[in-house]
Amino acid sequence: MLNSKLLRQFIAVAEELHFGRAAQRVNIAQSPLSQAIQKLEEHLDVQLFERNKRNVTLTAAGRVFLEEARQWLKYERLAIERAQHARNGDIGHLSMGFIGSVGYGFMPDLITRFREQYPNITFRLVETTTLDQLEQLQNHNLDVGLLRTPLASQARGVKTRFYARDRLMVALSVNHPLSSRKRISLKELAQESFVAFSRERVPAAHAQLIAACMEAGFYPNIEQECAQVASMVCIIATGLSVALVAGNLTALIHPSVRYIPLSDKTPHLHQEISVAWREDDQNPALTSLLKVARI
Numbered sequence: 001m002l003n004s005k006l007l008r009q010f011i012a013v014a015e016e017l018h019f020g021r022a023a024q025r026v027n028i029a030q031s032p033l034s035q036a037i038q039k040l041e042e043h044l045d046v047q048l049f050e051r052n053k054r055n056v057t058l059t060a061a062g063r064v065f066l067e068e069a070r071q072w073l074k075y076e077r078l079a080i081e082r083a084q085h086a087r088n089g090d091i092g093h094l095s096m097g098f099i100g101s102v103g104y105g106f107m108p109d110l111i112t113r114f115r116e117q118y119p120n121i122t123f124r125l126v127e128t129t130t131l132d133q134l135e136q137l138q139n140h141n142l143d144v145g146l147l148r149t150p151l152a153s154q155a156r157g158v159k160t161r162f163y164a165r166d167r168l169m170v171a172l173s174v175n176h177p178l179s180s181r182k183r184i185s186l187k188e189l190a191q192e193s194f195v196a197f198s199r200e201r202v203p204a205a206h207a208q209l210i211a212a213c214m215e216a217g218f219y220p221n222i223e224q225e226c227a228q229v230a231s232m233v234c235i236i237a238t239g240l241s242v243a244l245v246a247g248n249l250t251a252l253i254h255p256s257v258r259y260i261p262l263s264d265k266t267p268h269l270h271q272e273i274s275v276a277w278r279e280d281d282q283n284p285a286l287t288s289l290l291k292v293a294r295i
Helices: 004-016 019-025 030-044 060-087 106-117 130-138 203-215 229-238 247-251 284-294
Strands: 049-051 056-058 091-098 120-127 144-149 158-173 193-197 221-226 243-246 257-261 270-278
Touching (some): 004 019, 004 030, 004 060, 019 030, 056 060, 091 130, 091 284, 106 158, 106 284, 130 144, 130 158, 130 270, 144 158, 144 203, 158 229, 158 284, 193 203, 193 229, 193 243, 203 243, 221 229, 229 243, 229 257, 243 247, 247 257, 270 284
Parallel strands (some): 091 120, 091 144, 193 221
Antiparallel strands (some): 049 056, 158 243, 158 270
16 A cells, blocks of 8 residues: 555655665665565556666666656645645635625725735635625525625624724716715705615615615605616616715716715714624634734
8 A cells, every 4th residue: 555654765765776775764774665665566566676786776667656756745745735724724715795885995905905915715706785695604605795784683693893984975977966066965865866775685775875864854765776886876877866875986986977975974874894704614714814804
């Protein structure tokens, strides 16, 4: 049976071409070393060495086997190193879900910083809603999520931790009468038609819009609903609706859309971006990501 010890003994003899020196190199007596090489040849049914009283030389088959033995030990070392790196969270794989709005700034920034420290961890990125992220985390289809908190309802077995803070702005068409303003108050939007995130698919964002407008003294007239932020921006560009969007979405440039800060002081305009993961997940790569996300 081949094993690493036997291969190292063979390599020592092949490189020294002298059983006495090879025996010293691998810390074994010469006689057991000779017996081990003989058994190796019997196991392979191949003569690896030509022997006489003066010389030991490799056969053609021995030279080929020497290269393969070196490769075998190289792969063994690599396997051990990769296993140790995986244990330490230096290599591995993560599947991350993210809501579309954090794809502009927050998510790329986190991944970039993480890959600077852990370049050998690969990612599968999935854009999906908060509710879908929580479900996929519970079903072990995702390792980690990047979403907005607080959650409408807590998901069993899922933990969240604050990552970054954001604030809502108003997005409107460049042709809107208020588009040249530096700041807008919510009450100035009381007569507007709103496009909002879907109540069913993004309930927390939908509720936040209503709460912010109610504090400003009106109930928003929601005529359009979307699940994805890109769709929302396209609707705003038509001039049919305005929207309250996360401040980081100013990175989503559209020639027909303006993003304007809101002057209101209500806490309902504040948002948190959080990392979510299964509390029983032992993936070392996840531990590494959570360390970077804490910075």
